[in-house]
Amino acid sequence: MTNWQATRPTTDQARAWARVRANLRESAGARLFDQWLKPMELIEGDEPDTVRLALPSAFATNWVRSHYADRLHLEFKAVLPEVRSVVIETRAPSKVARLTSVETFDATPAPRAVAAAPMQPVEADEQPSLFGGPAPTPAPAPRQTRAKAAAPAPVVAAPAPALRVPADRPPLDPRLTFDRFVVDSSNRVAFNAALSLAEPGPPRFSPLFLHGGTGQGKTHLMHAIAHAFLESHPEAVVLCMSAERFMFDFVAAMRARDTHSFKSRLRSADLLLIDDLQFIAGKDSTQEEFFHTVNELVGAGKRLVISADRSPQSLDGVEPRIIGRLGAGLVADIKAPDLTLRRTILNRKVADLPEIQVPIDVLDLLASRIRGNIRELEGALNRVVAYAQLTGDKIDMEFAVATLGEVLRGAQRRITIDEIQKLVSRHFELKPLDLVSARRARAIARPRQIAMYLAKRLTTRSLPEIGRKFGGRDHSTVIYAVRKIEELRDTDRDIDNAVRVLMKELEG
Ligand SMILES: Nc1ncnc2c1ncn2[C@@H]1O[C@H](COP(=O)(O)OP(=O)(O)OP(=O)(O)O)[C@@H](O)[C@H]1O
Known part of the structure; x- marks a missing residue:
């Protein structure tokens, strides 16, 4: 679509942003794009080597920083080589004319940024990443880096804390410091x-x-x-x-x-x-x-x-x-975290979200009910916060209990990715290793996508964690798998039946 509704982009950065958004929308998919990337605005300034992007909440900013910082940097660099850093910050939405949606100016995908960063392997029918197209590496490779002597172009989080994700570093999670x-x-x-x-x-x-x-x-x-x-x-x-x-x-x-x-x-x-x-x-x-x-x-x-x-x-x-x-x-x-540690971890997380009010009794509820596994504890807090942001409701005990009912029940019986992989490989008569292998035959790739889909739906593992558990795949491969199976469930009765049977067996 090329209907011009908003301000026509005039500067190089605005033109590049139009391209980058078009690419992101195409490769991330409408749902993910609309939820996280669409609200992002370009803040135009006078630094040609620095791109500044703003999101309306700290929550969304943190999410985009941790999932898309390096992609954004590479995408911009592919279109505008002078870009050395991308700054992602929180700002109230601007009142001036802004680029409202990617369809408003140019939906032609930009040239692809390839091979600038170590990429994970992908399946032939798994769209690999935000860059689209086949993965540049033909075979799976572990994450490897040799940092360059020349100062790498960092993606700087602003205002603070600084997030540096040079493009040629391994995909380490920047939050795990x-x-x-x-x-x-x-x-x-x-x-x-x-x-x-x-x-x-x-x-x-x-x-x-x-x-x-x-x-x-x-x-x-x-x-x-x-x-x-x-x-x-x-x-x-x-x-x-x-x-x-x-x-x-x-x-x-x-x-x-x-x-x-x-x-x-x-x-x-x-x-x-x-x-x-x-x-x-x-x-x-x-x-x-x-x-x-x-x-x-x-x-x-x-x-x-x-x-x-x-x-x-x-x-x-x-x-x-x-x-x-x-x-x-x-x-x-x-050792398993005790109540005090669980509570302190929640306090830290809440302190990262200054615009969100989570009452003490809700934090106490989470810390006392979700024991043993910090991933589940964090997942529960994220869920309450995300639901509150989506619905606009205030977080209180009633809201938390209603939102977490399923999670609290799930905490009784925890489904693991190993369990999912075993069951899916048995169901499709594959060897368990097939699911973590790089084999691309559809007879293996489809069950693998189903297993990734189940991992996303039934565990609190993050997308990068799921990718790691499936032979070190990139999180965008997991996103693609989840989307693909969601689509197929609507159109392919066999796939939908298989997913239902597997879910039933896993949920007991
Ligand atoms: N002491 C801690 N302080 C802050 N965050 C923590 C702490 N321990 C765990 N976490 C958080 O809990 C989540 C799960 O931790 P992590 O992935 O390191 O677990 P793990 O022991 O490697 O689990 P697995 O064996 O299942 O892979 C991460 O988001 C991590 O940041």
Whole structure:
């Protein structure tokens, strides 16, 4: 559509913004775009290398910063190469003429920004990302970075806190930093060990093995180590992957008879982070390779961080020599959070949303009812806040109980992504590994999309977390899968039936 309703964009930035919005709308999909991206306005100024975008609430600003900051930067750069940073801030909607919707001027997608950042692999029929089109990398790759010597173009959050997401850094979650981690007796040893490992100079120990229950902060500490380490070692190579990804890449390398590049990539790491080690249980050749990787990195004085849901000694199906090697570093556990920690974490989160009033009794309700898993606690708060913003209602006990009924019931019986993957692969007669593999055949890709859809609907995992659990895929692949299955449920009775059966079985 090219009906001109609003002010015709006159400056380069306004023209670029028109293109970027058109691209975002096309690739993010109408629902996501309308909810989060559409309200964003360009604030025109006189800095040609800085783009300023404003959103009307801190909540939306935080969301867009954490999900789209690097994309926005790359999209702008593709259209306007002089752009060095994109600032996303909160401002009241302007009263002056503004670009009201993407259809108002130019819906022609701009040239694609490709290969400027490490991209995750995607399926042939999974639209990959906000850039659209096939993924630039043909095979799955772990997240890897070598920060450039020249100052990277940062995306700066304004007014504060600063959010720096250079385009060539690994897709670490910018929120998972040390200063946002609440420390108490349940996690102090793990926190101090993580801090110490990120310090400059030769590591005092390696590997660091973090273990604890789901949603208790292991990934948070791993990302925090990576952020802090990259801060003090901008030239460092940091690799961050799940054990499943390690296994999958290794198996793929063996099949391609090219284990050499796999080994050299991993061994080039100054900091290697491997999540969810329990997944290598029973995988003999992967364990063999893992053992050598650990030995070589530790022997070369490199940093290695491993997480699992249990202690090294409890890792059934893992070779004793690996357990011995892991135990020789520093092992730190994270215990279930007590009421005080849960309450403090909620206070911190609420402090990040200054325009939202959440009464004390509601915070007490959440902290006392949602125990054990901080992810679920945060998810519950986000849900109350999001519903209040959508409905315009004030948050009080009645509103919270009505909004959280389902979540509080779900807390009784927690559905995990592993459970979903097992059930979906059994239902479609696939091997469990197929769902985390890069195989693109529709017979595998469709069940994988269904499993991602169920993970989004039935767990409180975020999109990036779901992507990670499906072989390190990008969050936009998950968004695409969810949208696709939603569409298919309306048009394809078989898919809808399969989803219903699976949901029923999972919800019990
Ligand atoms: N001590 C803490 N302070 C602040 N936030 C926390 C803390 N512990 C966990 N969180 C938050 O809880 C959420 C879940 O944490 P995280 O993803 O690190 O869990 P995990 O232990 O890796 O879980 P899993 O094993 O299921 O992957 C994240 O949003 C994280 O920021």
